Amino acid sequence: MEYADPVEKTPKAQRAVAALLQSAREVFERRGYLDARVSDIAEGANLSSGAFYRYFTDKRHIMFNVLRQFISESNDYVRVRFTEDEPLRSIRLSTERYLEFYAQHSNMHRLLLQVGKVDEEVELLRVEATEHWHSRISRMLTRARELGLVDEAFDPDIAATLLGAMCETYAYLAYGMGRDMEKDPKVVADHITRLWESGVFSRTGGKGEVAR
Amino acid sequence: MEYADPVEKTPKAQRAVAALLQSAREVFERRGYLDARVSDIAEGANLSSGAFYRYFTDKRHIMFNVLRQFISESNDYVRVRFTEDEPLRSIRLSTERYLEFYAQHSNMHRLLLQVGKVDEEVELLRVEATEHWHSRISRMLTRARELGLVDEAFDPDIAATLLGAMCETYAYLAYGMGRDMEKDPKVVADHITRLWESGVFSRTGGKGEVAR
Amino acid sequence: MEYADPVEKTPKAQRAVAALLQSAREVFERRGYLDARVSDIAEGANLSSGAFYRYFTDKRHIMFNVLRQFISESNDYVRVRFTEDEPLRSIRLSTERYLEFYAQHSNMHRLLLQVGKVDEEVELLRVEATEHWHSRISRMLTRARELGLVDEAFDPDIAATLLGAMCETYAYLAYGMGRDMEKDPKVVADHITRLWESGVFSRTGGKGEVAR
């Protein structure tokens, strides 16, 4: 937080800020936050390292800006309209969107995760963004419950968190870590949605009751 | 990998290794891997920093040992026997165990996650441990499917991964980040299991009861 | 030296120079010479840092101007007319004036001293100003000696220097350092003058002669 967005008036300065942000993003993606040198960032923007400090307090400052921007983009992309009589469709769409975006920006997600593990405040930022998404899903569920579409037994908050957890970790493994897993967002979203819809266990199935 | 476990013969040397591992674990938990100083670790074991290098190649070496040991403990704790005719009961138990262990060792999990984001090889270690757990669940599911207990539509691997994802992320938020969430492993495991059993959505369209 | 006084023709330029000098003086007093930023000086004069260099060669240049001006003010204030038949009265008055001025401008004195310790040439400036004062006193003494008012044994130059030394250091401690000392210029000047007049030791007192 603490860090304000740089607001520059002259066009030249605005260009410099933009170039620095772009360069920082590239350098961070390439080398990670810890190994990124301010001089590299500046150089990537065709600026001297001194110029960097005209616009940003330090490396952490520009990192915050880069990540905030990314989180914001991500939020925008994932946001979907809620269709009342088909709540699962909305959730499925949002899930798919999340996976798509992750797949396309796995490097930035990697960065976000890395920095979070090293910088408490960034982690808070990240988690709060996640929770923001959860809370939207939670609201959808609450509404759906009012419509009698959702099992009364479920706490919408927990359920939303669990959904988010599935998406996030699956995406990390599939796209971030490149594990050998189904990659198609549609297929994965489908699977998740089905799990949500009917559970894993066969409806007709005999003994699959919750064990106690 | 690369690093062999230190195998010392003399009792004195064995004690030194044990003390260093213990100290390293404490220091890592307290300060994180990056900020941990070798000298602190040595000091915590009542040894000089020079002595450290008699037993470990470098800081990374001891970190690997500490983390491998933790992962191993974790695996042991989470392993449960599979009860064929009550697969959900087994899964529920394993889930609960996982959450319990996480709650009790959230600092070590935090460490493991941190280091993973900074050291590729450690991340592999961590992910493979996770996948090991997934694969056990996957095998349970496959077996349950053969018994007709599981919906044919589900890919056991994906399902297992999704289950693991829920546990892991939920635990991270609840215990690692201390977010304001349900903390009781039993309650959470219950929720997750119920989701698995019947899905979120009401079967009858009505007020879908929780299966007992 | 080297630096010429800025002589600007247009009224605008003259105003700029005046504003810069004023601002520089304030910034120097507030932060000291070393920590003063050219940009702060310029800003204080409502000018860009680039404009600064239109009027002054560099930071040192304006510092010289500020200090020369201060020294000149000081000289003017301290100058007193010599009353032939009452030399002590003149000296006392000059002493008092010196102390008064110092008390009122202790920040500038602090600056002058600071810069002197860091810039040989400034120290010369300062010392020469001091010696200029000394030499006036010395001339007074010489004249007084010719009149038989002063003990033949005294070298006027040394005596003048010693007088100046007393004033300067006392003022530094009392006004510059804020030590817990008599602050009233009149009282201090009185003391000093009395010392000059009759020495510390009791005239009638027994064995207080100069030890050899």
Place this chain on the structure above:
Amino acid sequence: MEYADPVEKTPKAQRAVAALLQSAREVFERRGYLDARVSDIAEGANLSSGAFYRYFTDKRHIMFNVLRQFISESNDYVRVRFTEDEPLRSIRLSTERYLEFYAQHSNMHRLLLQVGKVDEEVELLRVEATEHWHSRISRMLTRARELGLVDEAFDPDIAATLLGAMCETYAYLAYGMGRDMEKDPKVVADHITRLWESGVFSRTGGKGEVAR
């Protein structure tokens, strides 16, 4: 203050500290505090710059040590025994000692003065050392006053301060600045003492009373 004296146990470490202090003193005398580089100090002690930080927190730390040591040496040198029935002799001796020491260590005095102007805490150290000397003289005067040797009109504290001021500033000009002045400590001490003894003005002289 804040800084503790480095107390090292092993002889090697003690030698390193001594070498660093010696080197620091030389570098400081040669280049002044501000322009001295830690690396130069280390190099002068045949050590790497890293080694420096094993013993000292930073440049300021070693500077404090160097200056404290110097002040202490100076105090020791100047301290003289007080001869009750010849107070002036004691004062004269102390004066002479002060001048001698200053002449021999004018570079260190220059350093002390320079640093004081830039570091508040050092200035306090310096001033307090000075005042310590003053207070000793003050005590001598008080005692002498009790013996009826000193004019009742004099405040011993002010008088002591004035004496110190004369010595200090004279020494600075003569030895520190190399001005063209009498350099022989005996002669100067003589002059000062005479001033103290009988004042500048001729006893028999006509109108030289203190002007009011």
Place this chain on the structure above:
DNA sequence: GATGAATGAGCATTCATTCAT
């Protein structure tokens, strides 16, 4: 086997000064 002293690479940061606009 220990000790702990020594090494030295590596990077962030500041700000006086210059110069394109």
Place this chain on the structure above:
DNA sequence: CATGAATGAATGCTCATTCAT
């Protein structure tokens, strides 16, 4: 003339690792 963006030299400091004792 003024602006304010860009330059870039210069150095303090850390700590993993090595090595003399």
